[in-house]
């Protein structure tokens with residue numbers, strides 16, 4: 001039972017965080033790893049790192065894919081190194097989303113937009129420029145402070161039932177609530193959505209984006225699994241969840257961001273007609289196995305095969321005398337490296353554009369994070385791209401490295417090599 005997780009005390013009596021029914025054993029076990037955002041200062045390299053089990057289970061009753069073990073959120077979000085504004089593609093996505101929302105919901109100077117997990121104000125800044133009133137809610141103190149410095153009104157707290165009265169008093173009810181990449185992070189998701197419903201005007205809409213579990217399965221994106229991501233949603237799961245919390249799905253769109261996301265539109269029941277594509281996607285999900293436990297079990301086996309393939313590729317390159325490094329220091333990279341047990345014996349370092357990460361070490365693998373210029377300066381033969389979802393952007397920025405003979409490895413959906421002119 002090396003992979004079944006039954007040996008771990010207490011897991012058998014885990015209950016689904018959505019519907020409360022008993023959870024089956026995990027379909028994928030990524031081992032016990034440090035938190036994916038627990039970047040280390042070099043002086044702490046010799047100290048023991050705290051690790052937590054990382055395994056995913058599927059609830060056949062409400063279709064929610066979720067972590068089998070959970071870490072308390074305040075362990076994870078007190079200080080957070082992910083500043084949204086450091087990724088160009090993320091900013092472009094936010095700007096486009098704002099334009100679409102303003103047009104679709106007819107927002108103007110009288111409208112109010114509330115963003116949950118507003119980060120450094122990367123998205124709300126575009127609403128502000130269009131004269132729309134905004135409030136951000138952001139639990140990470142350092143990031144909320146940066147947003148406030150940038151002129152984005154921000155409450156520093158977790159969004160949930162206890163935040164509702166302060167939001168209503170300070171801001172009123174919202175025409176639009178946006179929550180990008182937050183729904184997956186909140187273990188008490190029933191309370192969270194009920195609180196969102198409580199902050200909405202009667203005709204208001206709540207729009208959430210999150211990585212789509214179908215993409216995770218179809219493209220082997222197992223590295224989007226980490227302790228901060230409690231849930232991996234299908235529309236089938238969100239539809240049940242919304243109904244439970246007094247909301248309904250009235251539209252859904254697929255978005256290319258983060259390796260493939262869903263954007264769902266929620267409202268109080270019956271306020272607008274439901275788009276036909278909601279029913280279409282629910283039917284497709286049933287047809288494709290997203291509501292079938294066996295489908296998830298075969299995914300677990302597929303991930304184990306990918307791990308063997310990537311490690312063997314890197315080992316062969318290294319043993320043939322190549323120097324290897326990594327590019328990027330995203331949380332997902334830590335899942336990938338730690339699950340595959342790839343560390344400094346294979347990769348020399350990684351580089352990242354965020355000055356907040358430079359000088360730190362990746363959790364678990366302890367690769368040092370250097371500025372991007374070091375890639376051309378130190379010129380490893382191969383660099384493993386950890387944020388593979390923006391591989392195109394990275395290649396464009398690193399033409400000098402490629403022209404000098406450097407090559408990139410994209411690990412997912414299956415390991416492949418990119419070189420200049422290829």
Ligand SMILES: [Zn+2]
Nearest residue numbers: 016019059062
């Ligand atoms: Zn359930």
